[in-house]
Amino acid sequence: MSALADLREVLFEVSDLHQAAELLGWDQETYMPAGGVADRANQLGTLSRIAHERFVAASTGRLLEAAESEVSGLADDSDDARLVRVTRRDWDQETRLPSDLVVALAREGAISRPVWQEARAKGDWALFAPRMRITVELAQRVAEAIGTTGRAYDALIDLNEPGLDTAQVEHLFSQLRDRIVPLLRRVQEHSDRVDVSVLSREVEPQKQLSFSTRVVERLGYDFGRGRQDLSAHPFCTSFGIGDVRITTRVKPSLREGCLFSSIHESGHAMYEQGISPVLARTPLAMGTSPGVHESQSRLWENLVGRGRPFWQHFYPQLQEAFNGALNEVGEEEFYRACNAVEPSYIRVDADELTYNLHIMLRFEIEKELLEGRLAVEEVPEAWAVQVKEYLGLEPPSGVEGPLQDIHWTQPMLGGFIGYALGNVIGAQLMERARTGLPQLDAQIAAGDFAPLLGWLRENVYLHGRKFTPQELVQRVTGRAIEAGPWIRYVEGKFGDLYELN
Structure with missing residues (x-):
């Protein structure tokens, strides 16, 4: 041999x-x-x-x-x-x-x-x-x-996102923050444009679970090689290309977002299920990095699942599945509610616009802890200061502050940045996908997700971990990782949603 x-x-x-x-x-x-x-x-x-x-x-x-x-x-x-x-x-x-x-x-x-x-x-x-x-x-x-x-x-960034360093992440986050915060302030001045009360309605958890299962299967998650269970914190885990499992959580209120949790985790799972079998049982048989992995969960959850074409297809089915709970609520009203901007203390409940600010907050605190400029006992106070600066919210309660995430029990620092990178990379990949799939919105509105899934499999999933994040993004889009596509996406989407233009 x-x-x-x-x-x-x-x-x-x-x-x-x-x-x-x-x-x-x-x-x-x-x-x-x-x-x-x-x-x-x-x-x-x-x-x-x-x-x-x-x-x-x-x-x-x-x-x-x-x-x-x-x-x-x-x-x-x-x-x-x-x-x-x-x-x-x-x-x-x-x-x-x-x-x-x-x-x-x-x-x-x-x-x-x-x-x-x-x-x-x-x-x-x-x-x-x-x-x-x-x-x-x-x-x-x-x-x-x-x-x-x-x-x-x-060193911790390189463990998770090979080829990136602290200075590069700081620069990217600075670009995002400089555009997010002013946009958030403008959105808040027009908050009456979106009514979120519909999300306070309650639907039997089993009905929500059944519908979420139907949706993620339609997107392309293969239940012959996976399953969905319940857990306190939704996650995806892979035991090999033939066994990739997801979990979700569900409560009666639609605001808890069982469907979006399921779509998010199925995005991770479809990535793992799409890796080339040739790479099985090797270090290449996993996602490129946490950031690239998150790009897929957030691409499917937000760029697809919170888009108008998605709800053009699924909203009538949702109304039927929920036995009349939403019969008098129009598709546009529901779409707008699902995309409402409401600064929140909780990262996993954050809207699409403010989510990256939650990651920047954690990034700053982790750096301070690791470099010895912040004591563990001082974390809640530092957290409160950042929440006020970034989100405009008063100091949170104990459960709404630094105890909300499971990640620090892993135990490691440096993992949060992948979530913001995921937003950025996902938008960059989607922008490129649209050039190759000019009928994408019409396909999604018709319930045909195969073209997008096929494009992602060919360009991203198949390669597993063969390339670094920068190498992969450069290969697919022709450019290094950049904030521009995500900024264009949110400024266009929320400018329209809140009638800012």
Whole structure:
């Protein structure tokens, strides 16, 4: 066998271990009894340690070095060349992480989760603060172990979004903020243009679940290779191209957005289901990055699911499915309500225009924590200041502040920026898709989502993790990641919705 073939066998084993851990994580969020936390922490820690040690072994390094020689003559974008290149990047990063740190990260994630749940229920940051302090310390250890010639946050960004750094993200966020905040103020001056009261109506949760299942299946989510369950925080997880699962949450009020949660997670899932089978069980068999992954969930949720063509097709079906609850509500009225701009304390409830501001807030706080300029105990106060500056809202209650997100229990910093990058990249990809699909709006209005899904599969999904975010966006759109398409999109959409022009 060649060195590359031997390397693949190692990567297959490591992938299997990671996916087994993912299955345990999915179970913890859906069906595991509360008493299983300690055992689950040990199980996840053991699997993470074995996978890490197998991957960073000296023998794996020797196979990788030999494989690099074997693929040196291949085209740079070939599957084999990219597999070796990405494996080298991962191997270099992971060999810098000691096994005890890998185990600590896995164990702390399982231990921190129930503490966060209790603190969130009580609105008590002080209860979660000791675990958050450990999260910051672990993130600092990871950044130090990986190393960087720049800022510590650069190392964490590179883990998630290879090729990007803190300065680039700051520049992108500055461009967004300079256009979002003035637009938000103008929208607020015309808030009477949109009536959101229809979303206060209640519909039986099972009816909402059934309709959301029908919608995501129509979009292209393959239930033969997936399922939808309930969880406190909606998510998507993949155990392989043939088993990609989503969860959602549902309450009687339509304002809670069960449908949009399902569409969002199905966007993630369709990405995973669309990866080339040739890449299965390798480091390439996943999304390019969290930001690119989020571009797909938000593309389907917002650019498709909150668009007029979507509701031209689905609104009559929604009225029928909800047994008359919306019979006297017109399609345009419902569309406008679903796109209303209402600054909110809660990120997952944020409207399309203000969502990026929530991410910028978290980005600033994480940088301050990681670089030692902010103490964990000071997070609620810093949060309140940013909420006032960005969103114009008074200081939030405990549950509406820094305890609202599950992410800091993972435990790691640096993951939030992917959400804002997702908005930006999604708009850039959609703008390009429209040039190749000139009848896209008419196709969506007719309930035909296959052309868009096919375009995304060919240009994005199929490649898995072969390319960095910048490389992928450059290949597809001909330009680097930029704020312009998203800014044009929101200024056009909300200018029309609120009659600003």
